[in-house]
Amino acid sequence: MNKVKLICCAFAAIVFASCGNAPVENKKVETEAHDHAGHEGHYTCPMHPEVMEHAAGKCPKCGMDLVIVDDAANAKQYLMTVKAEPSQLTSQQNAVLFFTPHVKGNENEKVPLDIVHDKKIHLIVVSNDLSFFDHVHPIYEASGDYKIDVSNTAGVMSAGLGNATTQFPNGGDFTLYADYMPTGATHQLEKIPVHVDGKTIAQKTWTKESLVSKDKDFTMTLKSGSGKFYTKQTMHMDAPLMLNNKPVKTSELDDFLGAKAHMVVIGVNDMSYLHVHPEEHDGVLDLHADFDKAGFYRGWIQFKYKGELHTMSFALEVLEGTGNETTTHADGHEHGEEHKH
Secondary structure: OOOOOOOOEEOOOOOOOOOOOOOHHHEEEOOOOOOOOOOOEEEEOOOOOOOEEOOOOEOOOOOOEOEEEEHHHHOOOEEEEEEEEOOOOEOOOOEEEEEEEEEOOEOOOOOOEEEEOOEOEEEEEEEOOOOOEEEEOOEEOOOOOEEEEEOOOOOHHHHHOOOOEEOOOOOEEEEEEEEEOEOOOOOEEEEEEEEEEOOOOOOOOOOOOEOEEEEOOEEEEOEEOOOOEEOOOEEEEEEOEEEOOEEEOHHHOEOEOOEOOEEEEEEOOOOOEEEEOOEEEOOEEEEEEEOOOOEEEEEEEEEEEOOEEEEEEEEEEEEOOOOOOOOEOOOOOEOOOOOOO
């Protein structure tokens, strides 16, 4: 290809959060946010746009503060365009990516963004074989664009996770997920295919579960109470964390982007996207997820400990469920006994 493939395809976000313990500050409005006084609207959850209420309160699904939605703003359709400099990305070479939100049909209209989980845009970068993962946050420019740098330095994503620098370690096809919320509207997710020139590597396939992950001296295990993961129900997954074989409680973790941890899950076959924020159960991360389709998924859990960011990666198989499977915590009690959503 002679030019970077930057096709922005807006699609309905399959995004949910379980963040009942998230602080009130995890949702802020940028200074150019519109005043909603006098506008018809309703209240919704930043991570559960299907929740609609007539008054302020808490989300019944995840406990986040409901936010006002301007019906006029929410009726608009949004688009995120992307420009690369140079126009053709090449692996292990420096570049810059600019992201610009637009209103479809009125592309010159300015689109202010709300701050959700401490950032205006959460950008997930993955290779299409899901062997590479990065989570970065474009920085707002006076031009109205949001910018990230692409570095030629090997391993930059380890130091740059959570910041505004990423890299493409090899040639091939990648996908960018731009996760954002225009002021007054509901959550938006855009799936952006990108082709990168350069030396390619053998494509990774995922046909076996990997539910234990290690990063330095940390070990994390992803557990389902039933022993399996199913469709047609909300799966409750515990993720106990160990440091040098000793348990680490969630209270010992730093806050990271308004939560104790973040999990991204992407389908191997269809590249479907889930963004999960955990609750805490007896000092253990408790993740809630709804899988629409059976198959293999890749998952990444990020957390901070003593100022250092860690990323755990998993592969899980989701089976076709009936909706009647029972899931329990590792200590044996059924989910729902302590969690009221």
